[in-house]
Amino acid sequence: MTDQTPPEEFGPEEQDELLAAEYVLGTLPAEDRRLARDRAEVDGVFAGRVRAWEIRLGTMNAAYEAMPPPDLMPQIEEHLFGKPAEAAPAPRSRWFSWGLRGGAFATVMIAAIVFFVVTLSPPAPAPVILQADLAAENVDLRFAARWDGSAGLLEVTRAVGTDAPQGQDYELWVIDDTGVPRSLGLLRDPVTQLQTVLTSGLTLAISLEPEGGSPEETPTGPVLAAAPLDEA
Template identity: 50%
Template sequence: MTDADRHPEDQDDLLAAEYVLGVLSRDDWRAARDRAQVDGGFAARVQEWENRLSGLNDAFPVLPAPDLLPQIEARLFPVQPVRRRRFAWPWLAGAAVAASVTLAVLVWPIAPTPMPVQLVGETVAFNANYDGAVLEFALDVAAAGQGRDYQLWAIGDDGVPRSLGLLRGPVTRVATDLAPGVTLAVSLEPEGGAPGALPTGPVLATGVLPVVN
């Protein structure tokens, strides 16, 4: 069957799969990306393939989160717009495309998978897992110190920090209804947390809440 013989919906489905797998040429990939931003039906197909192929990410190491500390501090003192970065899917070998698509359809289930979250600063990093409802921090960093506490914040599009609580003990679980892409930050505060609604201590680390597939 040639491309001309394919039904338009089949062509769109194949294009969405190739876009997610990263096997398109640079110009075709950009064209597909731009189409997904304005074509709801095509965007839904892209999302379906991202869910199907999410298991392929297990073959790649977890990359450190981008250093957002200068941007966070600029928004807090004073408030400034936060620039967001868009992450591209890893480029996969062209020879494995057909086998990968077949396995994704027949083998991998579409189910929520906890995602690693890393808040990174100049001298410290906070690691957590996120299942779409709960952030679970394994506090393997040095203690905050006598009379001090680590405090977790969420910063939305309005640039206003909202406290999510204190990070204490070997494991801290934080329930949250935040949307993916929200910026998270950890500040060093007096014991018991910031006295007001805003952080008062230095921002130690920042990261971005991921999408849970």
């Protein structure tokens, strides 16, 4: 048996799904119900969720026959034949009985709605993984870059080669379709991790700069390697 996500931890789409279901079920407080109704009039996506729950719950409702209150038959018998000498204990109020039944029904329905929302929600999309292989042409040097979109983490591994020469640093750059490089940081260790946001189609490049990195906003030393970021 797997644990279900509690409603307070739902994402925005799941929260909207639950709100639409409660609106159709009629369990929302008056003010929340008014807000939900107003939203359905201007928000086509939310209105579609409401309509879908009307269909779901309407189908469920059609499967049950209407039942008379449990105290209806004793009232009819008393009206026709008079009250018995030793009357049975008076049944609970019809409204009280239906209130309990309605409350229990609403509780069960809300639990069912939560199950529907959790079960029918689309699975989270697979995280985007981007990679690039940066191999220098004139020196024995190669870096492997891998970006994990779920964490926004770029990991650059020096697969071949040694540290930069004394007094110099390798610097990593990203280049978009404008052609303007932007520094992502220095590559001093065999494995370097950088927090950044990247997309497929960008280009990574590595230059050899003075110690501490380029004194300018663009590379000042030779660009040793460059490669596009592609999906793994």
